Amino acid sequence: MLVQETINKLKSLTELDIQNHWYFLDEKLLPPPLAIDNNWQKAIANEKKYLVWEKGNKIRWFAQKITIPDHLNNYPLDNLSLRIGLTWWAESAEIYINDKLVCEGDLFDSSSRVLITNNSQPNEEFIISLKLVSPNHDIGGLMSSRCLYESEYNTIDPSFVANELTVLSQYIDNFYPEDKIKLENAIQLINWNNVNNQNSFNQSLIELRNKLLPLSAYIKNRNFYLLGHAHLDMAWLWTMDETYTVAQRTFNSALNLQKDSLSLTFGHTTAYLYQWIENHNKPLFAQIQAKVKNNTWEILGGMWVEAEVNLISGESLIRQVLYGQKYFQEKFAKYNRVAWLPDSFGFPAQLPQILSLGEIDYFVTGKLHWNDTNKFPHGCFWWQSPDGSRIFTAMSPPNVAGVMNTNPVVMSDYSVDWEKQTGLQDIFWLPGVGDHGGGPTRDMLDVVKRYDDSPFFPQVNFAKAENYLDKIKDKSKGNIPIWNEDIYLELHRGCYTTHGDQKYFNRYCEKLLFQAELFSTIINVLNHNYQMCVKQVNEIQFKIDDLWQKVLLNQFHDILPGTSITPVFTEANQLWQEVIEEGELILQDCLKAIAFNIDNTEKELPKGAKRVIIFNSLNWKRSEIVEIDVDGKQYQAKDCQGNILETQISEENKLLVFVNNIYGVGYTQLILTPAQEIDKLKPLKLETEFILQNEFIKAKIDPKTGNLISIYDYNIGKEIINGQGNELQLFQDNGQYWDAWNIDPNYEKYPLNNPKLIEIQWLENGKLRQTIKIVKKYNKSTFTQKYILNCNSPIIYVENSIDWREEYTLLKVNFPLNFTSPKAYYETPCAVMEYPTTPKTALQKAKWEICAHHWVDLSNDKYGVSLLNNCKYGHDFKPNQIRLSLLRSPKWPDPTSDMMIHNFTYAIYPHQDSWQDAKTVHKGYELNVPLQVIVLEENEHNADILPSAQEFLNLGSNNLILTALKQSYDDHNQIIIRCYEAENKPANFLLKNTLNLRVHKKVNILENALNDIDCKSIKPCEIATYVIISESEENV
CATH class of the missing domain: 2.60.120.260 (Galactose-binding domain-like)
Known part of the structure; x- marks a missing residue:
């Protein structure tokens, strides 16, 4: 037989x-x-x-x-x-x-x-x-x-x-x-x-x-290492209140099982959840602390929550680790060594560097088992960031059903696959019920004990993940493959686009907190240097920490991707609004505190005059049009040197002023004096030709479709667009089980009619700014767009206000180009990646929707076009085409997903040479971090402590991007400054400043000292963090 x-x-x-x-x-x-x-x-x-x-x-x-x-x-x-x-x-x-x-x-x-x-x-x-x-x-x-x-x-x-x-x-x-x-x-x-x-x-x-x-x-000879586990979504098909109840039940269940099964080791992530337990169930928290001390409970993750890591900024990733690790150190006397993201939807290339800088040794995920096209080629490997940082990475066992039981045949099936893939005879297993908590059951433990006693089943031991990973890393020496790009999940590509409101709020709050923290830190230093009368400066950082933690919570991997039920987003939006209201209040208070102490360039202002302070949060000079709310009144504008500046009244009755060379991480000052008359733009008639034009480009809009039919670049004497640019394309997008998560891979086979133009008109046609408004309709949805061309810039901005009422529909915007590029370049957290526009391998072909942050770019040796955005992420490419995913409309799990008015901006940026030469990184940040304008009336002035214009600090290299200036987590008397190299080339960190500060030491993202002898040299794509202190302080 x-x-x-x-x-x-x-x-x-x-x-x-x-x-x-x-x-x-x-x-x-x-x-x-x-x-x-x-x-x-x-x-x-x-x-x-x-x-x-x-x-x-x-x-x-x-x-x-x-x-x-x-x-x-x-x-x-x-x-x-x-x-x-x-x-x-x-x-x-x-x-x-x-x-x-x-x-x-x-x-x-x-x-x-x-x-x-x-x-x-x-x-x-x-x-x-x-x-x-x-x-x-x-x-x-x-x-x-x-x-x-x-x-x-x-x-x-x-x-x-x-x-x-x-x-x-x-x-x-x-x-x-x-x-x-x-x-x-x-x-x-x-x-x-x-x-x-x-x-x-x-x-x-x-x-x-x-x-x-x-x-x-x-x-x-084979060994199973078991860790009891209960993956617990902070919110998904339930709200957070239910999660708190489930977490307590799950943790109590694990503790009760440990009374009878002394060898059972249990592991769980999420600093935020432990903090909640600490605040609301102290006896339970004390039991967990005791188990951690006894090495039968493993704190995993090293992050504030199990975040969606593709969509968040590099600084957000750093804060996830900073706040998570610091909490674990404070409450459990140890940093976590294992980053644990079993259910996030793909992983950016800089994650190994960030985790390594967070004193994390290992990264574990099991999500790659969900791939819809290719089996991920490695079970364990070195994952290498663009700067060369590495982290040992392992795939956890597959768990696509929420339950990982101890069925011996299922376990041995996996162990055979694992050994064939890795050559390792040590296997990890995570018994437990997950997603909605639960953890291991008594029956699971009984079954595995029975088979452990069998001579025909591998040995079974409970172990912490870090001990298991130590063992297999040791045994794998010399035979570990290297993966040196992002880890792309071949599924859930719709998460880049679903619930666009969450993406908008996250991007806005990330940039808001960067600015609020930046200027609150500057205020703190100025207060120390000049004894300025600023109240409660020491409390501001505590408040900003609280706001950051709210943002980090909303970055959970089923909130930010838009894949939860409706009440979850009601709660999330409340948190976003709290961050926005309190963050803007902090920022405005700090800017006003600085503005009140800036020297007036004209000691006696004419009656009705205003002082305008323009703040630049980015670390390079900017020359831009500034909008000033003047209630429709007319003013003449002068700069600090007394030069009269070009002005224009906008269609919203704001004063437009072009301001040149606004200091990076600094400010400049304008004086507005009442003027008799300024030419005000009068809208042109509908039958007029719709052409936007300045010294750089000439852009023609089709009066029949509202699309761009020409962008002529005067610098090179060539046409950029090949066909209809800024074309809104609609596709049927349904039939996917994971509705909110997945774009139909065959969506291009089901195109719908494009929106029809119903209105086109000039709004502005002045020397500083030209604006054409178009309105389109499709079914129940209305698309309002403004084409904007500013003086002194080749960038065409497209401001969108879309009343979206479609179901099971994908909206993209298409830009066909008049040149080809073999590669697309795109920004990810603290890095720029590239992708072949004609993919050849199966892995490349599976990346048919790519997640990018501020911009993407198609360039050849001589020319390129960047597409910038302020809150969108999904993109696709051909050698001569860029498309940006704008909106989706899934019905599960949130039947109201995206049924709202969406306001966002993207921009087309034609340029010569490469994206590095064109400073595309800078342009992307400029779209996302607008200049801040403070208008002071005649009597709003405290003291002439600060000069009329200044640069607070400069990093010394224009390929370094400032991402944080903040008080130290552990010592608010010290200041942390962080930047990253953005153009894939070396840089030197040479801090120049007017704040009486100097570099004290280079640190990691936990703000612990690094043994870096040449701390000023920064490698390509490196994230660098420093402690800076007052010049008067002695070396420690």
């Missing part, structure tokens, strides 16, 4: 499929039945053997009577334990035995082995009933149901031996095929003639096992 045939036959003696014996009833208020009467209908399985019913939180009862037979296929069943193995897909599940509730579950706790009796007797009867509620978004299903008869855990039964044979066969087939004959010969010892005698038949199974014992060493 063949091995697989023997395995199947053994299982048939103690396992029985009962899927075809269910009856159903659709009743809401039904007590668990004690009998099945004529009201119940026979349940009919579909082609997959599933019992399904309609979606929409519909209740379905299933019931059947189980009568224990004398035998199964002649094998006696008396004195065995009987369990029912169930798997369902239901919003909630209740399992009853003889009208008593014995088990509950949900979408994620979706399978169970329910004990019916531990001493089966022939003819004993049980009524098994299930109350299942279908998900709101999907049909409900009872996928499988089996009776499982098992012996005591220190004895054997046919199914147990069948599993042992399965595991042994897997290892022999894959690693020791020459021993296959030994296994085949040994199974002949089974005495099938005695199957009707339980003791005699079991004795033949014992003889079989004894015969196979010489093969045991093959398996016992």
